[in-house]
Amino acid sequence: MSVSIRNFFLLWLLVQPSTSHASGKKTTVIVTNKLQGGRDLLVHCESADDDLGVQHLHPNASFSWSFRINFFISTLFHCSFQWESVLHKFVIYNARKDADKCVLCSWIVKEDGPCLVSPGTKDDCYSWDSLEER
Incomplete structure (x- = not known):
């Protein structure tokens, strides 16, 4: 019996560092029309678990949502953006790349x-053509 408890504890130690973000803090995403x-x-915007519906953003208006990263750190939100006859898609959040x-x-x-804006740093902008590479 002690061997299986020991194995469970060792497995828990191995998994714990990679899932610490998933069990804790909320992540917030804000999208602003510029x-x-x-x-x-x-x-x-939607993930495998959540469809956030269509949001109508007037100039300079924002839409935001918060979530917790799933246990497997595979949370992925993708969004479509449309104005006039233009339509683009973009992976706005990928836990494997963005969680840390x-x-x-x-x-x-x-x-x-779209551009990821961080205070005190240069904006990280992406062209629509390279979106799937992010």
Whole structure:
């Protein structure tokens, strides 16, 4: 019996560091419409577990949501962005890449792509053509 308890404890120690973020802090994502010319932006974000619905953002308006990363650190939110006849998709949050660096993820959406905004640092902008590489 003590061997199985020992094995369980060793397994728990191995898994614990990689799941510490999943069991704790909430992550918040903010998306802000920064399209030029006063255009409205339709945003539809979803994960495998949550569909956040279509959000209608007027110029400079924001939409935000909070969540906890799942146990397997595989939480992934993707969004579609539409204005006039333009439609783009983007992975706005990927726990495997963002969990350690992004507890508050603030994005601005511009015509040429979204930018991750961090206070005190240069914006990290992506072109729509390279979105799946992020």
